[in-house]
Amino acid sequence: QSALTQPPSASGSPGQSVTMSCTGTSGDVGGYKYVSWYQQHPGKAPKLIIYEVSKRPSGVPARFSGSKSGNTASLTVSGLQVEDEADYHCTSYAGGNNFLFGGGTKLTVL
Amino acid sequence: QITLRESGPTLVSPTQTLTLTCTFSGFSLSTNGVSVGWIRQPPGKGLERLALIYWDNDKRYNASLRARLTITKDTSRNQVVLTMTNMDPMDTGTYFCAHSPSEYRGYSFDYWGRGILVTVSS
Numbered sequence: 001q002s003a004l005t006q007p008p009s010a011s012g013s014p015g016q017s018v019t020m021s022c023t024g025t026s027g028d029v030g031g032y033k034y035v036s037w038y039q040q041h042p043g044k045a046p047k048l049i050i051y052e053v054s055k056r057p058s059g060v061p062a063r064f065s066g067s068k069s070g071n072t073a074s075l076t077v078s079g080l081q082v083e084d085e086a087d088y089h090c091t092s093y094a095g096g097n098n099f100l101f102g103g104g105t106k107l108t109v110l
Numbered sequence: 111q112i113t114l115r116e117s118g119p120t121l122v123s124p125t126q127t128l129t130l131t132c133t134f135s136g137f138s139l140s141t142n143g144v145s146v147g148w149i150r151q152p153p154g155k156g157l158e159r160l161a162l163i164y165w166d167n168d169k170r171y172n173a174s175l176r177a178r179l180t181i182t183k184d185t186s187r188n189q190v191v192l193t194m195t196n197m198d199p200m201d202t203g204t205y206f207c208a209h210s211p212s213e214y215r216g217y218s219f220d221y222w223g224r225g226i227l228v229t230v231s232s
Contacts, residue, residue: 101159
């Protein structure tokens with residue numbers, strides 16, 4: 001199974017909104033509700049910011065939102081802040097014992 | 111407060127077996143629905159899920175690595191151990207262990223260790 005497709009980079013200015021995509025197939029993103037997003041700062045462990053497509057764990061700001069349309073999941077960060085600059089990884093359940101990750105999107109806050 | 115910490119060798123030779131230990135606190139791996147997983151990340155690349163063990167000892171493995179992986183738990187010592195056989199330079203990367211609460215059912219991880227960088231080289 002191939003990895004999920006994420007654009008390598010994205011950018012925005014403070015206060016703006018940016019949306020990052022995660023494209024899979026009907027056998028993973030499109031077929032299940034188990035899409036998660038992780039934020040990872042350099043040298044740090046990933047942090048869960050979205051699970052089950054659009055749910056936010058306790059403590060994650062409402063500026064982070066997730067959605068899905070067909071085989072593509074999206075993460076939107078609204079009201080960009082400097083501290084949002086990080087890598088963002090998507091992952092999806094793919095049936096059986098299979099989970100796929102994307103290659104990650106590096107978000108730059110200009 | 112949930113914490114996890116990975117430990118083990120940081121340098122292994124090709125063909126050797128890697129044994130990593132995840133020592134955790136703040137939760138019990140005997141609690142219904144809880145699980146602990148291992149995830150790795152090659153330098154500069156994306157994440158890859160390796161294995162997961164549930165509170166009831168149910169185990170799940172990455173299908174492409176299944177033949178090389180073994181995950182076990184020691185509930186009394188609050189530890190989860192991952193072994194990976196026949197290590198190759200391509201296995202170089204940071205290895206993380208992570209906690210999944212019952213409500214996530216192993217699909218997502220809310221607490222992660224800091225990770226341990228394992229280099230495979232002769």
